[in-house]
Amino acid sequence: MRAVLIHHFGQAPTVTDVPEPDLPQGGVILRVSSTGLCRSDWHAWQGHDPDVALPHVPGHELAGTIAEVDSSVRGWRPGQRVTVPFICACGDCEQCREGNQQVCTRQLQPGFNYWGSFAEYVAIPYAEVNLVALPEEISYDTAASLGCRFATAYRAVTAVGAVRPGEWLAVFGCGGVGLSVVMIAAALGARVIAVDTNPVALAMATRHGAQHTMLAGSGPSAAGAANESDDIAEQIRQLTGGGAAVTMDAIGAESVVQAALRSLKPRGRHVQVGLLPDKVRLDLSLLAFRELAWLGSHGMAAQNYPAMLELVRSGAVRPDELVTGVIGLDDVGSALSAMSGAAPAGITVIHPAADRS
Incomplete structure (x- = not known):
């Protein structure tokens, strides 16, 4: 063959x-x-x-x-x-x-x-x-x-993240997984925010149910990426009136995870779908101070x-x-x-x- x-x-x-x-x-x-x-x-x-x-x-x-x-x-x-x-x-x-x-x-x-x-x-x-x-x-x-x-996205939305109608969900990364998350969550009544560096991907996210999109850049340096993560998180908190109920990293990047955690309201849920590098440095004190949940989802x-x-x-x-x-x-x-x-x-x-x- x-x-x-x-x-x-x-x-x-x-x-x-x-x-x-x-x-x-x-x-x-x-x-x-x-x-x-x-x-x-x-x-x-x-x-x-x-x-x-x-x-x-x-x-x-x-x-x-x-x-x-x-x-x-x-x-x-x-x-x-x-x-x-x-x-x-x-x-x-x-x-x-x-x-x-x-x-x-x-x-x-x-x-x-x-x-x-x-x-x-x-x-x-x-x-x-x-x-x-x-x-x-x-x-x-x-x-x-x-x-x-799509199957990974379906379970991440319905079973792991347990996204409910009317909840704010912020999806970071609009490749195949992220766009699937957008489509499924919107069909089930969630209010979806899509974040990506690609305007074409964001346009697709809008067509498939995202209520809001945010264009992110790669950041010229580690410090720049961190500053941009803070900016994206602040925009999401303002848009949602205090933070998303659920965030999902659908691409797998240190700066993305940090932005996702900072985008959550107290007692919010982060679902990690994208594969991360072996060594990731994060301010995990947020998990304790805001009583956040970090959930893995795999297939x-x-x-x-x-x-x-x-x-x-x-x-x-x-x-x-x-x-x-x-x-x-x-x-x-x-x-x-x-x-x-x-x-x-x-x-x-x-x-x-x-x-x-």
Whole structure:
């Protein structure tokens, strides 16, 4: 099969023929119809994830059809349209038994600790726990955009942040996750403020329900970034009459987290979605003085997909409108390189079979 293969971190990957994946016990092989290009894939390419071993095939947001099923798997057959969460849970550890598959202690992640979906086929372990049937009304491209960013945003808004109608929510970063947060929270009745450095992303946030947007800059220095964080936080506090009830960091940056914490009203809730660098210095005294809550959010279990899929199927949210680009495997290298600069607006999806003659 053809796949995107990383030989050296940070260097251009190649598109080449590699062996098709082996069928895992208790798993399936999927023919990939569409797979998302995510910031997390950029981190894997850069070597920021210790689970990634070279050579490596990235890709973790995917949708397709079942090509092969292990004989021990019940309830699934070849030809079915499916998607999966990016965290493939074992279904048997303590966290899984408690219904928290998104933090499974034995989880496998395609595109990180084994070869992923920037390929024509991908293996999915623990199939009975992780496969999600895809309604005919939902396209493969839409489903691929759900796997990491939209599903993560959905759980961050509804379960972790527990955002209520009428509450102020400030979203920092309007890439795929941030725009998904905007869309979902607005559909559920929250008042959303979107913050980003990209005017195009902010325009998309407005179209998808943000009541207010704020244009942030990168800051010429650490001090400049800190000053700008204070300014953004003050604007949010003034706009909301004392601070947002919930803030979300959807990009992962030290200055963003500090601004988000300072934007909260007393006893507000911060949800950390974006991956942060290893060393982050923050004024965490704010947590104590204002009795703030810092909550982590990481993906969503397959068992929680039906409510999200029904919201999509009904048209209440339109993740398909966040898809701004469709490329083939041959374009992945340049698309990854482009992510080293300002984050592009919207979501790019890859059609692995598009380059086949």
